[in-house]
Amino acid sequence: MTYDLHIGDRLHSSWSLRGWLAFAKFGLPVRCHLIPLYSGAFAEGLAPLAPARLVPVMQTPEGEVIGDTLAIAETLAERHPEAGLWPSDPAARARARWLAAEMHSGFDALRSACPMHLGHRWEGFRPGPEVLADLGRIEEIWTAAFDRFGGPWLCGDYSLADVFYAPVATRIVTYGLPVSERAGAYVDAHLSDPAFLEWRAEGLAENRHVPHYDMDLPKAPWPG
Numbered sequence: 001m002t003y004d005l006h007i008g009d010r011l012h013s014s015w016s017l018r019g020w021l022a023f024a025k026f027g028l029p030v031r032c033h034l035i036p037l038y039s040g041a042f043a044e045g046l047a048p049l050a051p052a053r054l055v056p057v058m059q060t061p062e063g064e065v066i067g068d069t070l071a072i073a074e075t076l077a078e079r080h081p082e083a084g085l086w087p088s089d090p091a092a093r094a095r096a097r098w099l100a101a102e103m104h105s106g107f108d109a110l111r112s113a114c115p116m117h118l119g120h121r122w123e124g125f126r127p128g129p130e131v132l133a134d135l136g137r138i139e140e141i142w143t144a145a146f147d148r149f150g151g152p153w154l155c156g157d158y159s160l161a162d163v164f165y166a167p168v169a170t171r172i173v174t175y176g177l178p179v180s181e182r183a184g185a186y187v188d189a190h191l192s193d194p195a196f197l198e199w200r201a202e203g204l205a206e207n208r209h210v211p212h213y214d215m216d217l218p219k220a221p222w223p224g
């Protein structure tokens with residue numbers, strides 16, 4: 001009953017991190033297969049998974065190919081209702097779906113100005129107004145969720161909503177983005193989560209420098 005998940009470089013592929021967390025955080029068995037980004041071999045690696053054109057891509061134990069993180073997450077939730085990927089409370093579940101969907105379809109400025117980089121932090125990054133506006137909206141929806149559902153994660157217990165915001169938490173750290181104390185505590189919870197630590201360690205072990213993600217800024221060590 002093991003799934004296969006085709007992923008990009010673990011230090012950089014935020015959608016792959018989401019795809020993997022949807023398994024790892026809920027005890028679902030998965031085997032990862034790396035298709036390196038910007039390697040010249042990306043299209044070739046994906047060819048057997050057509051019509052998929054981006055990572056992550058999941059293959060069910062029956063061999064069905066499913067692309068796109070939201071579809072992967074919903075499919076896993078449907079196939080494993082006992083695993084609790086979405087909250088059991090209907091109001092929390094609806095909010096978790098909203099939060100995940102808003103992440104999946106939004107925050108373009110943050111995503112393009114601050115690509116995920118789990119190798120180290122960048123010093124002296126100056127967020128522009130669009131990035132700050134995305135960050136403000138993220139603060140707003142996180143705060144509203146904590147107020148409504150009481151934490152410690154967005155909608156109570158850890159759910160797919162948190163899966164979708166894990167890479168956002170890492171961007172806040174990598175680029176030193178300004179957030180409130182409450183949001184900072186949520187970011188810290190992601191960074192110290194054992195599943196995230198495992199993912200990052202495996203990413204460091206990949207030991208591949210992807211120049212596409214370089215920035216003209218000084219580097220600082222990853223916290224912790």
Ligand SMILES: N[C@@H](CCC(=O)N[C@@H](CS)C(=O)NCC(=O)O)C(=O)O
Nearest residue numbers: 008013014015054055056068069070
């Ligand atoms: N909407 C997609 C986005 C997936 C995505 O953009 N993946 C990136 C890696 S993080 C990718 O495959 N990039 C390769 C490319 O653009 O050629 C999802 O939710 O999975």
